[in-house]
Amino acid sequence: MTLDLGAGANSLPTRSGLKTCRIGPFEPELGGKLSDVHLAYETWGGLNASKTNAVLVVHALTGDSHAAGKRDESCPKGGWWDEVVGPGKVIDTDEYFVICSNVLGGCSGSTGSASADPGTGKPYGMRFPTVTIRDMVRAQKRLLDELGIEGLALVIGGSIGGQQALEWAVEFPDFTGKVAVVAATSYLGPQGLGMSEIGRRAITADPDWQNGDYYGTGRTPENGLALARMAGMMTYQSAAGQWERFGRTPATRGRHIENPGGTFDVECYLQYQGSDLARRFDANSYLYLLRAMDLYDAGRGYGSLEEAYGRVEAEMLFVGIPSDWLFPADEVEATARCMRDAGASVHYAEIDTNSGHDAFLKDWDELRAAIGPFVKKENRGNGEARRRAR
Template identity: 45%
Template sequence: MNGHRSEADAPTSLVVTFPVDRPLITDAGGTVSPLTVAYQTYGTLNADRSNAILVCHALTGDQHVANVHPVTGKPGWWRAMVGPGKPIDTDRFFVICSNVVGGCLGSTGPASINPATSKVFGLDLPVITIRDMVRAQSMLIDHLGIDTLFCVAGGSMGGMQVLQWAALYPDRVFSAMPIATGARHSSQNIAFHEVGRQAIMADPDWRAGRYLDEGTRPEKGLSVARMAAHITYLSDQALHAKFGRKLQDRAAPTFSFDADFQIESYLRYQGRSFVERFDANSYLYMTRAMDYFDLAADYGGSLAQAFKGTRTRFCVASFTSDWLFPTSASRAIVHALNAGSASVSFVEIETDKGHDAFLLDIPDLLATSHGFITAMARARGLA
């Protein structure tokens, strides 16, 4: 059995299942009931439950933010940011990270068993939105007995969740760190996602989303989707510096369609490794959730209205070489926060690492995050 399927059935993490009388009502008009949320925690919750930090993961992330991944055996995906002595210090804070609803690492998703049919959901699961993800997280936070989160932090799709948390539950979020994100998905980003979805659905092994029931997996389609998306996570500068036009294990071109160039070999590796840990239908659901995200549209077209009168303190960060979520997207968030009279700091970090910089050991990002969290801890009386 492949790793992501077994994790969907029996996740290697903490799990809470909410009973049928506590369903998740989705924006699409459907219900998810019973709802299961898989999550990890790190550190210790203090006596007055005021030191909890919720980390929200990105599109292909999961709850294993600071521990060895049970499927890949690799370190947690945000080990630069989360851990003992790190900006999100697990010696000081109680850190929570849950697999989003619609995911494939234990929370209810398309690879989970549908209790109504005893088969996997497949596309029978209602389409999920960022707001649905946040509502499910709120149910988890309630379950843990936490009224107010000290901080909500995340990058990319995780940053979308941060913004949705601050808009939907302003009284429950003391501080927020949305990184390398936007208040809506751009037309270009939707286009890239559609290419990935079509690659998956064009794979004959996709079987109209019923591949797990039929014993197949659309590995080629999912691999191509990952390859296309991975290009958007990097910058032209980073690709040129790392690969240029260097050939892969050969002195001259083969004049074939083999992976002559190192960049081709790298992308093929990224695609192959991805299919071992991720579910194709979850990829469809996650990308669709990002596409539908448009926070201003929920507030009469005014992003400032989403944050009007908020008491949440914000730190917004972007990267100079991120063309997937460029600095202009972060500036739009900052302008809206200023218009809503919010407390906000903003930093544009110089790096050639592209969108994925938020996952890496970028000194300026770590210093900014450490400074913000330290200041917030003093303001909250946690210093």
């Protein structure tokens, strides 16, 4: 395996840009084989001498490794969690060595459907094997091994990132001290599955999708991807939040498609979100990551969900959002109770705003209040105590 660390594995930089790590061959759990996998990642802060201050931040569906950083030409929007990751912030890079990688199957530097198949030299397209949340986590573990990380102080993420955080607690129970699962549960419910299917059909019905082999043709399914994004954005909002933000106000934004009788502001917003994602994201990757989110079941491969939760040694935090209908807060809280009943040390908090599922990406004061006490408190050593008891 080869590793591009810039300053070298034994001299990790204080602040680094995008890097790529080759983790080599990889066999996804549902079949297939990838002969040469690379993961893109970024780091902030420095690893201490005892290697006990590493934190893994895991991104949401269309996120990437750029969790922190101000706006610049390479990233006009800045880091997607810059409000909570950085010097003196909740995830304090003066204290922690923070890692964020683009997931396996992604399209921001990591191996995915747009990558060249070493066997053919052509992009995988839909010949890329199905990847799962567990595959993403196992690939992240290989990356951390290459970085010389022997354990994590914390894993934290929201939505599909929350699913990954939960899987870390189950799959590698003795590797992390604390895990924070934000706006996610052990599996997605039927309403969420149905909305995912609408998004997939929007992409595959686009004539320019070409069964996934659109690379190099000059035609991409940007209309289908834009529609999928528009449907997805509606799942991330709440009804109350949309009344508060948009109401029935006529469009006040920039360029948009006019509808008969005029265009509403919410319509203009959705048009912008759709076209913005189509400019920066790969449609096939969207299909793969959305399916990974749908397929996730924390109990897969174990006798029961309770048995899976019985493996957990990390101290856990679950964060629900009462206005979220993709991962409803009562289902998040029920997941927390189930894990507590299985013997884990579990806390529950809420982000009580009208922003819906998206609250963990915009309601910064409320997010900091929900995760701050857990992130900053001393680890209770729950995992170590349970290991001694075995």
